[in-house]
Amino acid sequence: MTMTDTAPPARPEIRFEHVSKTFGRVGATDLFRAVDDLNLEIGSGELVAILGKTGCGKSTMFNMIAGLLEPSAGKVEVSGHDPFAQFNWFRGKIAIVFQNDRLLPWRTAIENVAFGLEMLDVPKAERMASAQAWLTKLGLGGHENDYPHALSGGMRQRVSIARAFATNANILLCDEPFSALDEMTGNRLREEFARLVRENGKTAVFITHSINEALQIGDRIVVLRRPAKIAYDTRLGRDADHGAKEDIRARIQAVLAE
Amino acid sequence: MSERTLDGTSPPTPIIDGAWRVVRALAPFIFLGAAWQVASLFFPAFLFPSLVAVFWRCLDILEQWSQFVDVLYTVGRILAGLAGAFIIGAVLALMMARSKLVDGFLSPILTFFQGIPALSWVVFAIIWFHGVEFRIFFIMVLTTLPAFTFQIVSALRAMSKDLVEMVMSFRPSRVQMFRTLILPSILPEILTAWKVNLGNASRVVVVAELVGATGGVGYQLLQQQQIFDMAGALAWTLQLVFFVLIVQYILTLIENFAFRYRAISERSL
Known part of the structure; x- marks a missing residue:
């Protein structure tokens, strides 16, 4: 059963329409279904935490939004375009913060932050000034x-966040970016991240397996069951009080225990 | 107050440290030279000439343009052969890394080529081609091509999938992808391949020149053998060794500059 207390967004920025994704041999019985008939709409400016157990297909879903994977069935649309088929259309429109920092080891911090802008052919002086500003903003x-x-580790992840924000992409995809950090650093970065997303009016999809993280960061929480399909979808509201959050936590725990 | 270490001794000064490094670097060569010099005291000069005689022959080669040009010929042939093999090898490696079909076709051929002795390529080249320079170029390329190709293929395959995905997420052009990710990722293996192939090439070129050339270090070695001039043979050999050492040093400088980003552990292996 799917529990939902959210109305569909007026103008969906990201849309999954009956999307399935399978891996394995075609025509054989050992196909692995990672995503199963997923329907989801994410509105412009939403910060959505996608929550689910390990192996529930969160990253597969993430990679389909990023255009790195093609759905086996159904349709994925981002800003009205197909992210896989129209891969290059999304130049500068999607930025990703990965689970590990994925910094280029041969580049300095500022050169790493400027990397996305370099791919967009921004003149050197301009991209270095922007990279400098983002580094300063992130301490x-x-x-x-x-x-x-x-x-x-925390500084490297901040560099990767700065790299994502520096391109000024409208859509930010984050794949458990703070999971490898200690609790204090993770908490601080989560708050900084959520603040920057809201200040800059980005649409953000935040993958996580931590209920605490989802509650701390998301305006909306989507819980996936395995294979990826919506099990629970709720909107928190930015000023949700402790009681409301605890109520949602209890519901999420119940859904995940099913 | 002078600085002292925990055990009460003074720390080494930079000058002493530098001198010690030079001594350590030169020690193996000093040992070899001393052994040769001792041998020269007990054997006739046509077997073990004194190092002084060899030194003067070396100087003679460097001073006389008519002789030094032979060294340059050989150096040119080595560099041209290596550059040719590197370019062809890089193209083949890119094709092999992109397509399993191409890899499955080319890998056995290159492995087969690797098993053919350099001397056999020399014979084939003499039979097949007329031009001396083309013969040597052909031999150099065929003997160093497999190593270059396999090393670059291996570097391309070892590229971090995480970094490839990260770069791909910014939708780069092919040129941007090559410049910002592929080249820096495979550069360490490319430099290693050049270092390894440089040694191989310097050995092969001598064989090629010995048999099929009218100039170069290999040709000069043949002349020394015919007049039983050991000092000359050694002096010509040392020209090639010096060249290899100089290029290796240049490659090391490039490495030190290109890989300055690498962390250095205070505890060695």
Whole structure:
């Protein structure tokens, strides 16, 4: 059963329409179904936390939005376009923060932040100025010329967040970006991230397997069951009080226990 | 107050440290030279000439343009052969990394080529081709091509999938992808391949020149053998060794610059 207390967004930025994704041999019985008839609409400016157990197809869904995977059935639309078939149309329109920082080890912090802008052919002076501003905004002033190996895990992840924001893409995809960090650093970065998303009016999809993280970051929480299909979909409201959050937590726990 | 270590001794100064490094670097060569010099005291000069005689022959080659040009010929042939093999190998490697079909077709051929001795390629080249320079180029390319290709294929396959996905997420052009990810990722293996092939090429070129050329270090070695001039043979050999050492040093400088981003552990392996 699907529980939902959200109305469909007026102008969906991301849309899954009866999407399924299977892996394995075609025509054989050992196909693995990662996503099963998924229907989901995410509105412009929403910060949606996608929550689910490990292996429930969250990352598959994420990769389909990013255009890195093609759905086996159904239709994925981002800003009205097919992210897989029209891959290059999304240049500068989607930015990703990955689970690990994925910084280029041969580039300094500032060069890593400027990387996305370089791909967009932004002139060097302009992209370095923008990268510098984002590094400063994320508290990394003074570390511009450090190589990734000289930075801590939290600092590296901040560089990768700055890299994603620097391109000014409208859509941000985040695949458990803070899961490898200690609790304090993770909490601080989560707050910074949510603030930046809201300040800059981005549409953000945040993949996580942590209920706490989903409650802390999301305006809306979508819980997936395995294979990926919506089990619970709720909107929190930015000023949701402790009681409301605890109520949602209890519901999510019940859904995940099913 | 002077600085002292925990055990009460003074730390080494930069000058002593530098001198110690130079001594360590030169020690193996000093040992080899000393052994040769000792041998020269007990054997006739046509077997073990003194190092002084060899030194003067080396200087003679470097001073006389008519002789030094032979060194340049050989260096040119080595570099041209390596560049040719590298370019062809890079193209083949890219094709092999992109297509399993191409890989399945080319890998056995290159492995087969690897098993053919350099001397056999020399014989084939003499039978097939007339031009001396083309013969040598052909031999150099065929003997170093498999190593270049396999090394680049291996580097392309070892590229981080995470970084490929990250770069792809920014939708780069092919040129951007090559410049920002592929080239920096495979550069360490490319430099290693050049270092390894440089040594191989310097050995092969001598064989090729020995048999089929009218100039170059290999040709000069043949002349020294015919007049039983060991000092000359050694002096010509050393020209090639010096060249290899100089190029290896240049490659090391490139490595030090290109890989300055790498973390250095204070504890060695």
